[in-house]
Each structure stands twice: as structure tokens, then as C-alpha cells.
Amino acid sequence: EELRTHVATALGPIAKPQRILPVAELPKTRSGKIMRRLLRDVAENRKLGDVTTLTDSSVMELIQSKLPTAASED
Known part of the structure; x- marks a missing residue:
């Protein structure tokens, strides 16, 4: 929440x-x-679109796996 407030204030x-x-x-x-x-x-x-240009495509899998837990924390 502190980071969200800072972004709202700064930007x-x-x-x-x-x-x-x-x-x-x-x-x-x-x-x-x-x-x-x-x-x-x-x-x-x-x-997801084309991921062939990524240096490490497993990064997207990690992000996707974290997303459902982040949504439930709201």
C-alpha cells in the first residue's frame, strides 16, 4: 500500500x-x-503472444504462477 501511495503521489x-x-x-x-x-x-x-525472443521463457511461467496468489491478497 505504501508503494501504491508513493506512485500516486509522485506520478x-x-x-x-x-x-x-x-x-x-x-x-x-x-x-x-x-x-x-x-x-x-x-x-x-x-x-501470451510470441515468447521466442525472450532470453529465458521460464520467467513468464514464474510470473503466471504467482499471479493467482497475488489476486487473492487484494
């Missing part, structure tokens, strides 16, 4: 996240770019 209420899910690693391409599209897909319960 504005429109940027306040609904929930925060701490993960060990983010899905990144071989060039190091974060695949925000995949994070949105997971957050919105959509089928």
Missing part, C-alpha cells in the same frame, strides 16, 4: 497500480529490453 493518481506483484526477474529480450506486452497479457488474463 499522479492515474498511474497508481491496482496491485503490485514482486518477481525475481522480468521477461527480457536478448538485447535486454523488458517485454511489457507480455506483462500486460498476463495481467489481463490474455493468451
Whole structure:
């Protein structure tokens, strides 16, 4: 809740996240770019798109496995 409040104060209420899910690693391409599209897909319960460009595709499985428990904590 403290982090959500800080984001709302620093960036504005429109940027306040609904929930925060701490993960060990983010899905990144071989060039190091974060695949925000995949994070949105997971957050919105959509089928994942192409994950062949990820350096480690198991990261998405870890994020998906944590999501149901995070939703029940709200």
C-alpha cells in the first residue's frame, strides 16, 4: 500500500497500480529490453503472444504462477 501511495503521489493518481506483484526477474529480450506486452497479457488474463525472443521463457511461467496468489491478497 505504501508503494501504491508513493506512485500516486509522485506520478499522479492515474498511474497508481491496482496491485503490485514482486518477481525475481522480468521477461527480457536478448538485447535486454523488458517485454511489457507480455506483462500486460498476463495481467489481463490474455493468451501470451510470441515468447521466442525472450532470453529465458521460464520467467513468464514464474510470473503466471504467482499471479493467482497475488489476486487473492487484494
